[in-house]
Amino acid sequence: MPAEDTDVLIIGSGLSGLYTALLMDSALSITIITKSRMQKSNSDLAQGGIAAAIGKDDSPTLHLRDTLEAGAGLCDPEAVQVLVDEAGDNIDKLIELDPDLSDIDTEIRGQLEKDALYANYIEALQQGPTAPVDPLLANSGAVLAPRVSEQYEIGGKLALGPVFASLAFYRIERPGEGVISDGGQQVFGYVGEAKHEGVEFTLNGEVAPGLRLITGLAINDAEFDTGLEVIGVPDFTFNANAEWDIPFLPGATLTGRVTHTGEQAADSSGTLVLDDWTVVDLGARYVFAADGNPITLRLTVDNVFDEAYWASAFDTFAPAVLQGAPRTVKASLSIAL
Numbered sequence: 001m002p003a004e005d006t007d008v009l010i011i012g013s014g015l016s017g018l019y020t021a022l023l024m025d026s027a028l029s030i031t032i033i034t035k036s037r038m039q040k041s042n043s044d045l046a047q048g049g050i051a052a053a054i055g056k057d058d059s060p061t062l063h064l065r066d067t068l069e070a071g072a073g074l075c076d077p078e079a080v081q082v083l084v085d086e087a088g089d090n091i092d093k094l095i096e097l098d099p100d101l102s103d104i105d106t107e108i109r110g111q112l113e114k115d116a117l118y119a120n121y122i123e124a125l126q127q128g129p130t131a132p133v134d135p136l137l138a139n140s141g142a143v144l145a146p147r148v149s150e151q152y153e154i155g156g157k158l159a160l161g162p163v164f165a166s167l168a169f170y171r172i173e174r175p176g177e178g179v180i181s182d183g184g185q186q187v188f189g190y191v192g193e194a195k196h197e198g199v200e201f202t203l204n205g206e207v208a209p210g211l212r213l214i215t216g217l218a219i220n221d222a223e224f225d226t227g228l229e230v231i232g233v234p235d236f237t238f239n240a241n242a243e244w245d246i247p248f249l250p251g252a253t254l255t256g257r258v259t260h261t262g263e264q265a266a267d268s269s270g271t272l273v274l275d276d277w278t279v280v281d282l283g284a285r286y287v288f289a290a291d292g293n294p295i296t297l298r299l300t301v302d303n304v305f306d307e308a309y310w311a312s313a314f315d316t317f318a319p320a321v322l323q324g325a326p327r328t329v330k331a332s333l334s335i336a337l
C-alpha cells in the first residue's frame, strides 16, 4: 500500500466522518479512508432525514427516550445523550455551512410548530362481527361478511411551547348487528345502523424539565338506531402517563400511569353493564453503563391498588368479557454485550 502524507486522517465515510471533514480548517489536507466502498455505511441507508429535536413540541429528553427504546438495550446511553444534546446545534452549523438548507429547515420547523385545523372523511372496509355462540342461533359462531364504515372527523392541534394539545370530534356510521328472524330461524346478522359520536382530547409533552406527560381523554356515545348501546364501547376513557427523570440521579426515571374506563354495555339487550374502573401503575427504570455496556434496570407494579375489574366487554371482533389483571410486580435487568 503506498504511503501518503496527510494533515488529518479520518476513518469512516459515514455522516460522522464527512461532517468532521467539513468542520476542518480548509487549509489542511484531509484524507478519508473507509472499510470497503464509500457508500457502504449506515448513513447511506438512512433515508428519513436527520433525526434531531428541533420542533417546539419536541425535546432532547424525548429524543433520548425514543432512541433508547428503539435501540432495545443496544445503545450506549452516554453516547445517545451526547447525540440528542448536540443535534440541534449541529443542524444550525450545517445551515451556516450551506444557507440553502435553511429553506428546508424553516419548512420543517414550520410544519412541526404549526398549529392546525383539519377535517377528514374515511370510508373503511372492516372485518365483520362474529355471531355469539348460542345453540338457538342458526349461524352460531359464524363471522359475518366485511362491512363498510364511514368516519367524519374535525379537529385541531396546538403547540404550547413544549406541550402539544389536540382536540377532535368524530362520528362513525356503520351497519349495526343483532339477532333477526329469517325464514322462521333466529339468525345473527346486519340490521339497522350503529353510530359512534365522540370527542377526544390529548395533551402531551415536557411540562417541566424532565417531566413528561402523555394524556388522553375520550367521551363516546355509541348506540344502534334502536336506542340500545353498542357492546364494549365505554362512555368515557381517560389515560395519563407520566415520566420524571430524577434530577440528582442521572439515568433514573420514575414512571406512573392512571387508566380510567367508564361503564360499558356487555350484552345486546342492554341489561348487563360493566362497571367503570380505575387502575394505577407505577414503575422506575435506571439506565447506566458498566464497562461500556448499557444496562437497564426496571421495576414496575401494575394495578397497585389490586382493583378487581372487568376490563372490557369486547375482544378484537366479538363480545367477550375480559378480566383485568391483578396487582403484578415485574423486575427486569437487560444488558447489551
Ligand SMILES: Cc1cc2nc3c(=O)[nH]c(=O)nc-3n(C[C@H](O)[C@H](O)[C@H](O)COP(=O)(O)OP(=O)(O)OC[C@H]3O[C@@H](n4cnc5c(N)ncnc54)[C@H](O)[C@@H]3O)c2cc1C
Residues within 6 Å of the ligand: 011, 012, 013, 014, 015, 016, 017, 033, 034, 035, 036, 038, 040, 041, 042, 043, 044, 045, 046, 047, 048, 049, 050, 051, 052
Ligand atoms: C436502515 C437505517 C435507517 C436509518 N434512518 C435514519 C433516519 O432516518 N434518520 C436518522 O437521523 N438516522 C437514521 N439512521 C441512523 C443513522 O444512519 C446513523 O446514526 C448515522 O448514519 C451514523 O453515522 P456514522 O457516520 O456514525 O456511522 P456510519 O454511517 O455507519 O459510518 C461508519 C463508517 O465507518 C466505516 N468503517 C467501519 N469500520 C471501519 C474500519 N475498521 N476501517 C475503516 N472504516 C470503517 C464504514 O465503512 C462507514 O463508512 C438509520 C440507520 C439505519 C441502519
